[in-house]
Structures are given as C-alpha cells and as structure tokens.
Amino acid sequence: MIEVKDITKKFGRKQVLRGVTFTAAKGEITCLIGINGVGKTTILNAIMALTPINSGQILIDGAKINKKSYEKITFIPDAITMLPQMTIGQSMQFMQDFYESWNQERATELLGFFKLKPEEKISSLSKGNTAKVNLLLGLALDVDYLLMDEPFSGIDIFSREQIAEVFTSHLVEDRGVIITTHEINDIEHLIDQVILLDDGIVVKAFNSEEIRENEGKSVVDVMREVYQQ
Numbered sequence: 093m094i095e096v097k098d099i100t101k102k103f104g105r106k107q108v109l110r111g112v113t114f115t116a117a118k119g120e121i122t123c124l125i126g127i128n129g130v131g132k133t134t135i136l137n138a139i140m141a142l143t144p145i146n147s148g149q150i151l152i153d154g155a156k157i158n159k160k161s162y163e164k165i166t167f168i169p170d171a172i173t174m175l176p177q178m179t180i181g182q183s184m185q186f187m188q189d190f191y192e193s194w195n196q197e198r199a200t201e202l203l204g205f206f207k208l209k210p211e212e213k214i215s216s217l218s219k220g221n222t223a224k225v226n227l228l229l230g231l232a233l234d235v236d237y238l239l240m241d242e243p244f245s246g247i248d249i250f251s252r253e254q255i256a257e258v259f260t261s262h263l264v265e266d267r268g269v270i271i272t273t274h275e276i277n278d279i280e281h282l283i284d285q286v287i288l289l290d291d292g293i294v295v296k297a298f299n300s301e302e303i304r305e306n307e308g309k310s311v312v313d314v315m316r317e318v319y320q321q
C-alpha cells in the first residue's frame with residue numbers, strides 16, 4: 093500500500109500542497125483528479141522522492157522510500173524520456189540494461205498489443221504511439237506500483253481506448269496504479285478509488301463503484317457537485 097500522510101509542499105512562496113492524505117492499495121486503480129496546477133504531478137514526484145516535501149510522510153508498504161523501493165515502483169511521466177533518435181527496440185534494450193526488473197516477455201506482449209514496430213524511431217512516432225511506447229517501457233517492469241501521469245493527454249480516441257484496455261488486462265494484473273487524468277470518461281469504468289483535489293487538499297475521496305451502486309452517481313456527477321458548488 094502507498095500511504096500519503098498529510099504532506100505539504102511549497103515552491104518558493106507558493107503553497108501547492110496543504111496537507112494531502114490518501115492511500116492507494118495494491119490491486120486497485122486510484123485516480124487523482126483536479127484542475128490544472130492543483131499539484132497532481134507534484135504528488136507523484138513526491139511519492140517517487142523526486143521532489144522533497146516540506147512536511148508529512150509517504151510510506152510504501154510501510155517503509156519510507158529508499159533504494160529498494162525503486163524495485164517496487166515506477167513512474168511513467170507524461171512525456172517520453174528516451175532520445176528521439178533511438179528506435180523503440182533500442183529504448184527497450186536501454187531499459188533492459190538499466191533495470192533488473194525488466195520483463196522482456198511482457199515487453200514483447202505489449203509491443204504486439206499496441207501494434208508497435210521495434211525498428212521505428214521515437215522521433216517518427218505519432219503522439220498516440222509515443223504515449224504507447226512510454227507506457228510500454230513502464231509497464232514492462234516487474235514492479236508492484238505504477239504511477240502514471242496523464243497517459244491519455246493529447247491523443248486520439250482510438251489510442252485512448254487501446255490504452256484504457258491495458259488497465260483491464262493481465263498486463264496491469266494485481267498491481268497498484270495511481271493515475272492522473274483529465275480524461276475521466278475514458279477510464280471511469282476502470283477506476284476503483286477517486287481522489288478529488290482542490291486548493292492543496294483532498295476535498296473528497298470515494299470508491300467509484302460504491303458511489304454508483306449506493307447513490308447512483310458517476311464520477312463526473314460527484315466532480316460536478318464538488319467543483320461547481
């Protein structure tokens with residue numbers, strides 16, 4: 093389980109996070125939602141210890157993030173980090189050389205799933221295919237937790253559908269996923285837990301299935317109630 097406990101973060105004088113608390117369980121998809129600049133990416137960076145927090149605590153399976161945690165968790169950023177002149181195959185090789193947790197079998201399966209060709213250069217890929225390669229490179233690692241920043245950003249509906257399909261497949265399996273997205277409609281049916289952020293805090297956290305069954309509301313209905321009041 094990932095436990096985010098009362099974390100605060102300031103950039104200069106700007107207080108971005110004012111005490112954010114939530115948990116994300118293994119085997120569940122947790123979705124962070126909020127308007128631009130609310131601090132979603134900052135939270136993911138904080139979980140990965142890529143940005144220092146001012147106060148609060150983050151635990152991964154009960155322990156503070158350390159060298160060993162990086163074998164358990166991976167961060168898939170919203171932009172690909174591979175060099176444009178590399179081919180997909182070379183990017184995969186790079187990951188294999190770099191990470192012990194690289195799972196070549198899963199990587200090959202993902203290539204087929206996304207219909208990508210290893211000889212294609214990163215620089216020649218469409219936006220949608222770049223997003224798929226980015227996802228492939230993260231999903232192919234044998235880690236327990238996956239953090240995904242805006243995997244649907246700026247890509248066409250068919251690519252979005254294909255990416256959403258991955259979430260229900262064994263390629264994600266029983267891992268814990270924290271995702272940020274503005275494209276809630278694409279994955280509403282896949283999400284377990286929703287964390288609504290506003291003004292540096294969690295304004296509402298709920299289980300999407302429970303709210304659908306108990307109150308007959310969609311995630312978007314709840315978002316309207318919270319953000320448009």
Ligand SMILES: Nc1ncnc2c1ncn2[C@@H]1O[C@H](COP(=O)(O)OP(=O)(O)OP(=O)(O)O)[C@@H](O)[C@H]1O
Nearest residue numbers: 103104108126127128129130131132133134135272
């Ligand atoms: N390194 C930084 N230095 C200064 N300010 C920063 C830095 N990183 C983020 N911020 C500021 O912190 C706030 C939160 O940024 P963050 O990227 O976490 O928001 P977000 O919710 O992910 O936004 P979006 O939906 O646009 O991706 C923004 O106002 C941003 O300008």
